[in-house]
Amino acid sequence: MTTIFTTHATLLGRYLCAGSVDFYNNLQYFDCDAEAGKRGIYHRYCIERGAAHAADVFTTVSHITAYESEHLLKRKPDGVLPNGLNVKKFSATHEFQNLHQVNKERINDFVRGHFYGHNDFDPDKTLYFFTAGRYEYRNKGVDMFIESLARLNHRLKAAGSDMTVVAFIIMPAQTTSLAVEALKGQAVLKSLHDTVSSIEKNIGKKLFERSLAWHEGQNPPDETGLLTQEDKVLLRRRLFAMKRSNLPPIVTHNMVNDQEDPILNQIRRCQLFNHPTDRVKVVFHPEFLSSGNPVLPMDYDDFVRGTHLGVFSSYYEPWGYTPAECTVMGVPSITTNLSGFGCYMEELIENAQDYGIYIVDRRMKGVDDSVNQLTEFMFNFIGKSRRQRINQRNRTERLSDLLDWKRMGMEYVKARQLALRRAYPTSFEGDEEPGFFDGTEVKISRPLSAPGSPRDRSGMMTPGDFASLQEGREGLSTEDYIAWKLP
Secondary structure (H helix, E strand, C coil): CCCCCEEEEHHHHHHHCCCCCCCCCCHHHHHHHHHHHHHCCHHHHHHHHHHHCCCCCCECCHHHHHHHHHCCCCCCEECCCCCEEEECCCCCCCCHHHHHHHHHHHHHHHHHHHHHCCCCCCCCHEEEEEEEEECCCCHHHHHHHHHHHHHHHHHHHHHHCCEEEEEEECCCCCCECCHHHHHHHHHHHHHHHHHHHHHHHHHHHHHHHHCCCCCCCCCCCCCCCCCCCHHHHHHHHHHHHHCCCCCCCCCCCEECCCCCCHHHHHHHCCCCCCCCCCCEEEEEECCCCCCCCCCCEEEEHHHHHCCCEEEEECCEECCCCHHHHHHCCCCEEEEECCEEHHHHHHHHECCCHHHHHEEECCCCCCCCHHHHHHHHHHHHHHHHEEEEEEEEHHHHHHHHHEEEEEHCCCCHHHHHHHHHHHHHHHHCCCCCCCCCCCCCEEECCCCCCCCCCCCEECCCCCCCHHHCCCHHHHCCCCCCCCCCCCC
């Protein structure tokens, strides 16, 4: 029997990052036993460290986690086994664009209800940004996201832009119930929609009857008398119901600890209160998305397809499934070079921005510079025309093959082969080492209508084909990693 231990994140690393420490610049200086003891996780840390050392093959999901594991678990990983996705390809290549349009209309319905009384922005000039994940305020970069939204709001107002951004924060938190104001908004919208539909049906019936009774020489039927007094009264009632004295809420639920919630306090500090003059609106949805939800009745996949941009400015993200899911669905995303996904895309794509993958530098830049960079990415994205956004979504969806398990699974084959060779070296005597990493790099020829294509070569190429962060940054010539060296 052989064993392969794959760590998706180190226990101590997650706790340290949540504690607001300068994690990556001080990795080599942490007293791991002492830090684990302070946080009451010493025994769990020992189990994780013991598993890493006892396994025949030790792997991680990304190079950034490999760098972390070497210092915290005291063993250099043998390779990288990145996470993949079951990519579903449509028979018609434009189908994902159609799904985007359909689901965007469903989000439009929610927005119309949520912002009733202040719905003075054009849906055709409104972009939907979102962030989602576990409620880890700092690790998931929500602090940075909200601060960037405040700066983006200022820039859009200063530029006199007619574009509006509705930013969704989807993170489950402790709630007591749905907010009355959020429920009322959807009820008001439904009442208005039902009333207008009824009036529309009556007008259509009258117009049809008048058209049937028309004879040559008569004037064609016009709008006179189509709208009855009863219809006008009913419509006036619905319009009065849409009057609103307060601003649209920033959260859809009643929070358990409203005054101490870090996301709400950050929104309040940045004064993102959904004022009519604000070009950036904020909606905090502290619950998993579900089609049974009375306020936002959408599943997560459908919601993502209806948005324009996913923002995941994480500080601690061993891999990052959320931007990967966005990529597979043809939705551009913003990630960081501290996430496994960001590092992976940075290695494989010549110019990631052209393909809708924006990578914020959180490693070599200060916090303020990183926030400004994130703001710049979002501002430039808003400046794109509708045609440019469609083209970018096409290029983003084209990258889905890079994240397919059919490609990623090759790393697991390599890990199994290495484990067998280490456990049963006598069984492989005389056999040559399989040429997993042979081959030369070949770039995919790019179409004239598109920018540079991802770097690829004949056969499969996965993140494990690249040298580790340590080897690259420190100039090490070690061969501990299963790594194909770049020429």
